[in-house]
Amino acid sequence: MSIDTKVDQLRARLLGKTGETASAARRVKLLPEHYDIAQFPEMRDFATMRWYYDNQRLPWQMYRQHLGVASAEVNVEGRDMLNFSSYNYLDLSHDPRVKNAAKHAIDMYGTSTGSGRIVRGEIPLFEEFEQELADTLGVEAAVMGVSGWGVNAGVIGYLARGQDLILYDELVHNSMLTGAKISGARRLAFAHNDYDALERLLREHRGSYERALILTEGVFSMDGDIPDVPRLIDIKRRHHALLMVDEAHSMGVIGPRGLGVVDYFDIDPRDIDVHFSTLSKSFATIGAYVAGSKELVTMLKYYAPGIGLYIASPNPANAAAALAALRIMRDEPQRARSVIGIADYFRQRAQDAGLDIGPSHDSGIVPIMMPDSETALWMSGRLFDAGVFAFPMIFPVVPRNAERLRFFLSAAHTKEQVDRTIALLAQLKANAPKPKGLI
Ligand SMILES: Cc1ncc(COP(=O)(O)O)c(C=O)c1O
Incomplete structure (x- = not known):
């Protein structure tokens, strides 16, 4: 008996499949999705997501190029936008x-x-x-x-x-x-x-x-x-x-x-x-x-x-x-204090406007909790249209039913920018369409 057969038999026994060889126990039916990358399930998921964005007329935000530095404002493809999606907390990337x-x-x-x-x-x-x-x-x-x-x-x-x-x-x-x-x-x-x-x-x-x-x-x-x-x-x-x-x-x-x-x-x-x-x-x-x-x-x-x-x-x-x-x-410890100061201001204004900030405290990260994925994508898309960049976090990055928009505050953000953003968020929340169960 060859050593390979012996190993197979041993493996089969461990798998509880005596009589069969281990390779037979592990045999799978080969399908195109096992060898053609274009047919991998991930690509189907991606196509569904693209379809959803197009169908709902949402701006596609991933891999959007920006010009110049990413500070409290960022130029996205020629348009100046308020930026809450960079973790340049101390605003040092262009110092x-x-x-x-x-x-x-x-x-x-x-x-x-x-x-x-x-x-x-x-x-x-x-x-x-x-x-x-x-x-x-x-x-x-x-x-x-x-x-x-x-x-x-x-x-x-x-x-x-x-x-x-x-x-x-x-x-x-x-x-x-x-x-x-x-x-x-x-x-x-x-x-x-x-x-x-x-x-x-x-x-x-x-x-x-x-x-x-x-x-x-x-x-x-x-x-x-x-x-x-x-x-x-x-x-x-x-x-x-x-x-x-x-x-x-x-x-x-x-x-x-x-x-x-x-x-x-x-x-x-x-x-x-x-x-x-x-x-x-x-x-x-x-x-x-x-x-x-x-x-x-x-x-x-x-x-x-x-x-x-x-x-x-x-x-x-x-x-x-x-x-x-x-x-x-x-x-310059005042930079860190500015981050926390403006983030505290954001948290307070958000709560005053009836928005849910989750457990965020004493840090530069503030989530605004969303009721579902579709609302998160819609809110983020409409914010983008209004010139505010805040990324939606949906499954699998966060658990289902814990969707949110995530805001990074930095030493460069101002109260005026926060006020503008919270007003927009409150207004959008009041007008958000009911989810259609599409994703
Ligand atoms: C908590 C945490 N750890 C580790 C990393 C990985 O760091 P980097 O993206 O610089 O590779 C990240 C990145 O976002 C992070 O948020």
């Missing part, structure tokens, strides 16, 4: 200091280092950013990488293994979920900000696994709310778990100095094991960092795919922009 730092880095090092950091791609800018960031956060060390999504997935995928446990808030970002999947660890979700549920899961399962990693965000990206980080620290301590906080929407924005959850809660930064943030929001560029203990950073730099290994270095201009933005963030 002359940030732009000049990036230009200077290109003059010094070119547009690419031409290698991974571990081999030949290291330049002083990376370490300068990492050291200043670690000092700012009050931790020992930091490492920067090339993409928020990729670093999040890479770190979690590396830190947890098959014999480990990952417990995550059900609303964490896709990049964290992907990292959890890559890791092969047992994954358990707890209801959003439900710490009793987290404790229950830990009590029941902690004992069966080696490492346990708890994942949350500093500000939740769809809801604009903030988890109880001190409570999470208490829980992780008692259960000997590690805590990782994704500060994509909190770093640079929340806390008296705008320095994220540590600043907001006035906690010891060493109590969070893994500090993460993308650089695409308050840092006005692209890339990410992970910060924490020296040992964490050494491990990631020398062993983690997607951070230290199998990946090119960030480019010099990104690092220089991040460093310039970090210095401004530290020196």
